[in-house]
Amino acid sequence: MARRKKIYEGKAKTLFEGPEPGTIVQYFKDDATAFNAEKKDVIEGKGVLNNLLSEYFMVGLGQIGVPTHFLKRLNMREQLVRSCEIVPLEVIVRNYAAGSMSKRLGIDEGTQLPRPIVEYCLKDDALGDPLVSEEHIAAFGWASQQDMEDILSLTLRVNDFMSGVMLAVGIRLIDFKIEFGRVYDGDFQRLVLADEISPDSCRLWDIETGRKLDKDVFRRDLGSLTDAYSEVARRLGVMPNTP
Ligand code: C5P
Incomplete structure (x- = not known):
């Protein structure tokens, strides 16, 4: 290489x-x-x-x-x-309560939320990616008002798409995290979805059995992570031997 x-x-x-x-x-x-x-x-x-x-x-x-x-x-x-300039926010969408939301608000994991809830965390490993409000984002200039409007509408579209794709293969999209970046064409700036979308950054539960097919398998020692991710890939027809 x-x-x-x-x-x-x-x-x-x-x-x-x-x-x-x-x-x-x-x-x-x-x-x-x-x-x-x-x-x-x-x-x-x-x-x-x-x-x-x-x-x-x-x-x-x-x-x-x-x-x-x-x-x-x-x-x-x-x-x-x-290449893009990463917006320093982790954007989380939750359709069902799980993980840190369940802990923080005392809602049982798996409870369907009345509507998708979007949360923002500051991308900062040293601080453990703390939850922040739009007030913090505006006051500290992490993203502009226009960026936040675009991020919200794109995020909800990502949620609709991902929920539908998963539902079609018998998987419930519980929640996920995405990141955005800014690309510049001359003076013109636009946002793009960046980083990755994978079972590392989503919670995916089998609709029939409730089996977890995401990184919680690793976090909570629930078995083979490769088996879980392979199952998602198999159902979607994404095979590791694709050239
Ligand atoms: O831990 P929490 O419940 O806040 O995670 C919500 C969702 O965001 C989960 O799907 C988790 O995998 C994802 N996440 C992530 N990277 C982080 C924090 C959360 O991919 N740093």
Whole structure:
């Protein structure tokens, strides 16, 4: 492999300088972390599954008109994406209570919410990605009012798309996290969906059995993470042996 410049190494992905200006190679690692990296392991094959699944969701979202950073998949572990300036927010959508919301508000996991609830967390590992309000976002200038309007409408479209795709294969989309980036065309700025969408960043429950098919399998020691992610890929027809 030719030497290339590493731009950033995160918990689950490494970013390298891409072949053209304005592009980045996103490499999906097998590393799994939870609880802000207090729990760690290497799960063979996770990177390949997340690369393929994220490609599948990003391409589908692109087809319904949601702009994304995805350009093309390069191989089993890498995809070429547009370089963008990441908005420092984790955008979480919840359709059913689970995880930190259940803990924080005392709502039983699996309770259907009256409508999708969107939450924002500051992207800051050292602080444990704290929940923030739109007041904080505006006051500290993390995103403009226009950005927030665009983020909300794109996020709800992502939720509708992802919920439908999952429902069609017998999976309930409990919640998920996405990130946005800014790309600049001259003076013109627009937002794109960035990072990844994969079972690492969603909660996915089998509708019939309630089986968890997401990173909670790792967080809560519920069995094989590769089996869970492979099941999602199998149902969606996203096979790891696709060239
Ligand atoms: O932990 P919590 O219940 O707040 O997570 C909500 C959703 O956001 C889950 O699907 C989780 O996997 C995802 N998430 C994430 N990265 C984080 C925090 C949450 O992908 N740093």
